[in-house]
Amino acid sequence: MYIAMVSAECAPIAKAGGLGDFVQGLARELSIRGNQVEIFLPKYDSLRFDRIWGLTKVYEGLWVPYYDQWVHCDVEYGEVDGLKCYFIDEHARENFFRRGKIYGEPDDANRFAFYCRAVLEFMLKSGRHPDVIHCNDWQTGLIPVLLYEIYQGLGMKHTRVCYTLHNMGHQGVTGDSILRQVGLKPERMMVMERMLDPVNHRAVNLMKGGIVFSNFVTTVSPRYAWEIQHTDQGMGLQGLLQYYDRKFGGVLNGIDYSVWNPELDPHLPQPYGPDTLPQKAASKKALRQRLGLADVFKPIITVVSRLDRQKGVDLIRRAIYFSLESGCQFVLLGSAPEPAVNERFWGIKREMDSNPDCHLELTYDEELSHLIYGGSDMILIPSVYEPCGLTQMIAMKYGVVPIVRRVGGLADTVFDANYSDRPFEERNGYLFDELTESALEAAMGRAIGLWFRFPEYFRQLRVNGMRADNSWNRPGQSYLDIYHHLRN
Numbered sequence: 054m055y056i057a058m059v060s061a062e063c064a065p066i067a068k069a070g071g072l073g074d075f076v077q078g079l080a081r082e083l084s085i086r087g088n089q090v091e092i093f094l095p096k097y098d099s100l101r102f103d104r105i106w107g108l109t110k111v112y113e114g115l116w117v118p119y120y121d122q123w124v125h126c127d128v129e130y131g132e133v134d135g136l137k138c139y140f141i142d143e144h145a146r147e148n149f150f151r152r153g154k155i156y157g158e159p160d161d162a163n164r165f166a167f168y169c170r171a172v173l174e175f176m177l178k179s180g181r182h183p184d185v186i187h188c189n190d191w192q193t194g195l196i197p198v199l200l201y202e203i204y205q206g207l208g209m210k211h212t213r214v215c216y217t218l219h220n221m222g223h224q225g226v227t228g229d230s231i232l233r234q235v236g237l238k239p240e241r242m243m244v245m246e247r248m249l250d251p252v253n254h255r256a257v258n259l260m261k262g263g264i265v266f267s268n269f270v271t272t273v274s275p276r277y278a279w280e281i282q283h284t285d286q287g288m289g290l291q292g293l294l295q296y297y298d299r300k301f302g303g304v305l306n307g308i309d310y311s312v313w314n315p316e317l318d319p320h321l322p323q324p325y326g327p328d329t330l331p332q333k334a335a336s337k338k339a340l341r342q343r344l345g346l347a348d349v350f351k352p353i354i355t356v357v358s359r360l361d362r363q364k365g366v367d368l369i370r371r372a373i374y375f376s377l378e379s380g381c382q383f384v385l386l387g388s389a390p391e392p393a394v395n396e397r398f399w400g401i402k403r404e405m406d407s408n409p410d411c412h413l414e415l416t417y418d419e420e421l422s423h424l425i426y427g428g429s430d431m432i433l434i435p436s437v438y439e440p441c442g443l444t445q446m447i448a449m450k451y452g453v454v455p456i457v458r459r460v461g462g463l464a465d466t467v468f469d470a471n472y473s474d475r476p477f478e479e480r481n482g483y484l485f486d487e488l489t490e491s492a493l494e495a496a497m498g499r500a501i502g503l504w505f506r507f508p509e510y511f512r513q514l515r516v517n518g519m520r521a522d523n524s525w526n527r528p529g530q531s532y533l534d535i536y537h538h539l540r541n
């Protein structure tokens with residue numbers, strides 16, 4: 054099967070969060086199974102060019118419609134760890150992809166709308182007819198709309214679209230002039246059955262367009278699929294998702310064990326696995342050295358996260374103090390898109406400056422994240438909502454015990470050490486329900502108590518997590534089943 058993955062991110066060259074891991078992991082799994090997979094990305098100036106092999110121009114003079122003009126683009130091709138990637142290189146006056154970052158610009162909606170039109174224009178002009186285009190999140194919500202409204206009429210008749218929702222918190226709600234930008238008619242699209250936002254009746258909703266016009270819609274865990282159809286986690290689109298129930302389902306993400314595996318990880322001083330767990334101590338030591346933490350008999354509790362409100366930033370802050378009060382060390386790796394949140398964490402960082410048990414690294418650092426997973430004992434994920442969550446799965450592979458809130462994919466992957474109905478060998482962490490400090494502290498207290506008092510039992514929890522299969526094997530098959538269903 055011929056699959057085109059269209060996304061704003063792909064690890065390791067353009068990653069802001071979990072979407073990047075998803076595209077990389079699923080594309081690799083589909084390739085291994087013998088499918089032809091092509092990944093499409095904007096040619097951001099912030100790409101990790103050192104990780105792209107053989108970047109060359111393969112299409113010159115792609116003219117992409119933009120309002121009533123045309124914008125000149127080229128398309129470049131390169132390989133990333135064996136995956137085939139095409140990059141849309143635009144020469145617009147607006148410099149859509151030369152902003153030093155992936156997101157966070159005032160014209161993000163226009164930038165990604167342009168990208169969608171450019172991808173389809175390239176597919177048409179270069180004679181590509183994928184069996185399935187797999188799109189992701191609001192940035193590529195216009196792909197199925199444009200395919201149906203424009204490109205099918207130009208000959209792309211048999212291509213089907215699978216659309217994956219990674220985060221209902223960002224839907225691409227914007228003014229309707231974006232429709233004219235990409236060549237759609239506002240009077241046709243700004244109706245409830247198409248792209249009109251259900252809350253703001255003057256705005257267009259790009260994610261809604263993606264849901265309406267795709268042949269199949271998925272989200273990244275079964276529990277989140279239920280939450281966004283039946284609770285306000287749908288953020289206004291729950292009715293729509295119920296209406297399209299027959300083409301909607303949750304597929305739990307996997308993680309790429311060729312990237313996230315302590316037995317192979319080049320960023321760790323010494324490899325380890327479930328049968329060589331004592332060797333994890335070398336990573337803990339190296340982490341402490343790297344961050345200037347004391348080498349003492351204490352567990353390291355970590356948070357690796359975008360410091361977005363979704364991630365429970367208030368509870369993360371409380372957890373820092375609670376960890377220190379409970380005789381633990383604390384390491385945070387996070388970057389905050391919101392200036393107010395960023396400022397608050399910088400305040401804590403300054404306060405902890407000379408504390409040998411605490412380190413906050415307020416940046417994005419892929420390499421350091423590997424050493425943190427390697428060196429930590431527990432990871433905290435107190436999310437307000439969490440579509441899937443990859444950090445608990447990565448952490449478990451590294452023998453780190455997760456303490457998480459019972460929402461979305463966290464509830465589908467973490468099973469409580471004390472209160473689960475699962476058999477003991479499947480229990481791998483700690484859960485709490487309420488979004489409160491006391492609920493957080495109770496769960497953390499149970500985990501920390503076990504580490505100090507019953508190390509053998511704590512070791513067993515680590516091993517259970519390491520032995521769980523969160524690979525792309527099962528989800529890869531689920532997506533192939535969906536693609537085959539669409540093609541037939």
Ligand SMILES: Nc1ncnc2c1ncn2[C@@H]1O[C@H](COP(=O)(O)OP(=O)(O)O[C@H]2O[C@H](CO)[C@@H](O)[C@H](O)[C@H]2O)[C@@H](O)[C@H]1O
Binds near residue numbers: 417441442444
């Ligand atoms: N400061 C930092 N430095 C280095 N690495 C960092 C980092 N902050 C985060 N990361 C890394 O980014 C990834 C984040 O994964 P999450 O599951 O938390 O995704 P996110 O919320 O971004 O994405 C959304 O999409 C994914 C994929 O579908 C869903 O799992 C998730 O629930 C949904 O919110 C992990 O690989 C983590 O190690």
